[in-house]
Amino acid sequence: MTIKIATTVKVGLFIPCYIDQFYPQVGIATLQLLQKLGCEVEYPQGQTCCGQPMANSGYEHLTHQCNSLFVHNFAAYDYIVGPSGSCVLHIKEHLHDPANEPAAAGIRERIYELTAFLTDVLKVTALPARFPHKVGLHQSCHGQRGLGLAQMSELVAAPFSKPEQLLRMVAGLELIDLDRKDECCGFGGTFCVTEEAVSVKMGKDRVADHVKHGVEIITGTDVSCLMHLEGILRRQHQPVKVMHIAEILNQQIHEQANH
């Protein structure tokens, strides 16, 4: 099954630095998924980082080179899509380029986190994917509270969730309810090392919530949070694995059938 969309959109693929270096499979899944859904995708070479690690540490003033590089790489695309709510949020809130502010403003408008791009732009209603596992969704804060990927438990407002909406299209996938559905995992950028004790404790508590409810795979829209949770899971020798949501949504039906 392939899904056709009315007009071909030209997507610039934004692969954040740590995904590029440590989780290439997430970039590959994102690329394949977007192509499968009919997008014309290009990965501009020469990408580095959105600048968030510096900015969140109080050094936003150092990020102008990262910013102009980002503008240079992505100004030409209809849409810019990245598999990370946190990095996309940073670009949306902080990308500026004095040399070409209109281009920066355009990117801030046209950049999307992957799941929001799927639900809001491509308006995906079905996916050719099968993943027969118990999956727990980790709601990463910057995607959820920053980009509004899902309703926030603090607000008195109607529930919705873009990542959940997509996961429910995957055949065989069982989405597991958690005790605390949107508590932060404690990664927090440099917080994960500067506040090591609290960061790890937050991560251990998130992991415990998933384990308690029999989750086999923890998924989410941000690899940074998953990397942190994975580090804890592996240290604890837990059988639970982490996978970025793109990897699950990109699961082929026949691949699974062969297993």
Add this chain to the structure above:
Amino acid sequence: MNRPTTDHATLADKFNENEPRVNWHDETLWWVRAKRDRQAWSIPEWELLRETASQIKLNVLGNLHDYLTQFEQQALQNGAVVHWAADAAEHNRIVTDILQRHGVKRMVKSKSMLTEECHLNPHLEANGIDVIDTDLGERIVQLAKEPPSHIVLPCIHKKKEEIGELFHEHLGTPAGNADPQFLTAAARLHLRKEFLQSKAAITGVNFAVAETGEMVVCTNEGNADMGAHLADVHIACMGIEKIIPERKHLGVFLRLLARSATGQPITTYSSHFRKPAPGKELHIVIVDNGRSRQLGREDFRNSLKCIRCGACMNTCPVYRRSGGHSYHTAVAGPIGSILAPNLDMKDYADLPFASTLCGSCSNVCPVKIDIHQQLYKWRQVLVQEGHTSAAKTAGMKVMNAVLSKPGNFKKAGKMGRWVLRAFPGMVNNRFNPWYKQREMPAPPAQSFSEWYAQQQSTKK
């Protein structure tokens, strides 16, 4: 009071040495957050109420001078004495003078975070005046010689057994008795004696109504009323931001305050103090102590909307796992972390970094302060003002050099992954805080950009 000199991360590290206790602290406060959620959902127009409260406070902050002078005029007409204090020292001096004029040697005080901020208790004690905190939680931490760890639940870090021990030592309750009802009854008897003997009472102020010159004090224990009504002299201490324009606005704030704070529909007592009883005195001390400076900082101005409900602390995943004392300031948690740097950037430079910027605080805030955005902005200010270590700045410059040039990034990435694969011990050691309790990610042989380039070249 002890004032810890070390930073949040170090204090949080210490707090985390006892993991079962961290679990207990986290679950206790999460329970309060859940109660808050239930109360918020009981009001269909909750989000509208928050927005309304936020707008009323915006109006107050934009017209603070006028509302304050209106409040003063009304209060004077009501027969109160109004004092203005520029800072903590002046506030403490004014209060001490009033007490000394009346020959007060021992007096009662209900909850007031402002007097904590001004360190009034040690100041009065140094002047030979004993202060008895009458809020049960505050009395408990006072007996333990500790500062409050939470603005609404001052002794939330203490287990009932520890409170039983404190009461045994100080109030003579039987050893080993940790029954909350019994201990509360013992505290009640002890405090009643203090109330009856006290010539003067200090209270805080939750809301000061400009229209009428009256003050509203919210408690669950009625201790503000007991103190103020039995004493000859009532001293009410308030920050300049406590003003609301009209009495009708209480209909917004009183509905929000207790629901946000403890998940109650309303505090047990919402007491209005307007004029002194015949033959008695009512003093109102209006304190700036850095607030007008914060008002002048556009990015941080609306932190002054805070009504001290503590909801941001209860929801904060960091606060719940580091404890209030780790913030080493009178007002802990997310709100404290954006207020404290205004008081002293050097002493509190660590606090805006004690957050993952998850944003839950801003969502529960009943007056919609953009707390997590302000934490981010304080980080920028603190770095610009030089309140950061040279090592961190050097590290950031190296990071920037790598990330701002694609060539450098490629080389560093390749090198880094190779080191991780070939010599894992160089990274997986005790000097790496990531590795202490977490595994490093397994480094792949090929980065995404290398894979992509390979794909493109095979296509051609």
